[in-house]
Amino acid sequence: MMSAHELIVESFSTIVKNSTISFISGSSGEGTTTAVVATAKALSNVYSAKVLVVDANFNHQSLNRLFNVSESPGLKDIMADPGISLDRIIHRTNDGFDIVCGGWPKSLGFKSVNFNNFNVILEHFKAQYDFVLIDMCPINHFPILDTVISLVDGVIMVLACESTRWEVAQNIKERLVSADVKIRGVILSKRRFYIPQWLYQYI
16 A cells, blocks of 8 residues: 555656646645645655745745744745845755745735736746645635636645535535636545554555
8 A cells, every 4th residue: 555655746746847736725724734745745755856835825824833934035025026036035944845935924815915926936936846836825715716826737625534525625626627727636634544554554
């Protein structure tokens, strides 16, 4: 039985390099950030890919806390002031990948952010990295879905096991399809193993 990391790496082997992939859930607390970071670690350490993780979950920024780095300058800063060097907002981690934090002020959510130069920023990142993974705001907090999501090369849905209802998952899929977004896969977070892990090799 393949490990979780091996499954992630296997699924990304079909995605062309220099791609931007957004991770998006239906609501807060479904494990999107955890899924993004785990994927980045797997791609970096197992696949030897050059990976950048971008915190675009402006309603709940967390990368700066996870990696103990300054949240500013970050993505919001450079979107507000294109004169800031892109290299200034990139932080190196000890896990083999780089990160870009959400930026300041933290209270500035999606509704107040200017996305006019977002595509230029993404193209710059794509030129430097094999994969750009974007930790995105939950879809029900996303008033400008069509504008932003249409700029990425694909989306991975993050659904909480035994928590996200089927109707919610279907609604997420329909909204992404209507926005003409390519769904690259689904990650089931917060899985509960009712069978001991060591038994799975015999199943």
